[in-house]
Amino acid sequence: MLSPKEYDLIVNWRARSVPKEIVIMGIRRAFEKGLTDEHDRKRNFRSLTQCAAYVEELIREYKSSQQSDLSEANYGNKDVVTLILDKLNRIIISEKRDLVRKHYIKSRKRVLDLLKEDRSDIFRVLREIEEEFFEDFFQSISEGDRRKIMQEAEANISKRERFMIKRAQLESLISFRNELLMKEFQLINFNAMDY
Secondary structure (H helix, E strand, O other), X not given: OOOHHHHHHHHHHHHOOOOHHHHHHHHHHHHHHHHHOHHHHHHOOOOHHHHHHHHHHHHHHHHHHXXXXXXXXXXXXXXXXXXXHHHHHHHHHHOOOHHHHHHHHHHHHHHHHHHHOOOOOHHHHHHHHHHHHHHHHHHHOOHHHHHHHXXXXXXXXXXXXXXXXXXXXXXXXXXXXXXXXXXXXXXXXXXOOOO
16 A cells, blocks of 8 residues: 555656656665665565655656657657557457457557557556456446445545545545456456566
8 A cells, every 4th residue: 555655756767757667667776686786675665655766766867768759759659559569469369258358459550550650648548448458347237246346446446545645545445446447357457568
């Protein structure tokens, strides 16, 4: 569960349009460095705030590479879209449930449209597509399943709710809901990149 300070970090990164892949890479870098660096090993990473410096370092590298060669950055964006499309195609081929496959196909169409557009905010759009995927899927399941998923998600945040602002509560609730949907219906997060 995120602390208010950690939530503020995430809100700040999102407001700055930092791709979540950069944040994930920064967290991984923090843990990798923590295993090799004697000083960091003693810190025993347990929170996002301890990883923030590594994330900020990667953000600077990312912004620097974007500013130094915009055409290369756009080419990189198309590569990301292609990777996600490949992953979606594998998911669609292997998915046997028509209801689930239908939602992946709808998302693939939206991702395909990104190849036709020259967008600098590609990571934001991919995040929106992913959010719509989960929302649409959630609305398509039975009322009983929706109620069960939401009750479990609410139970997950109830212990820390008093420390959270309303927006953090809602975003945490949706995040837990999406995790439960992935677990309950064996959904695959197609927008998560493997590094």
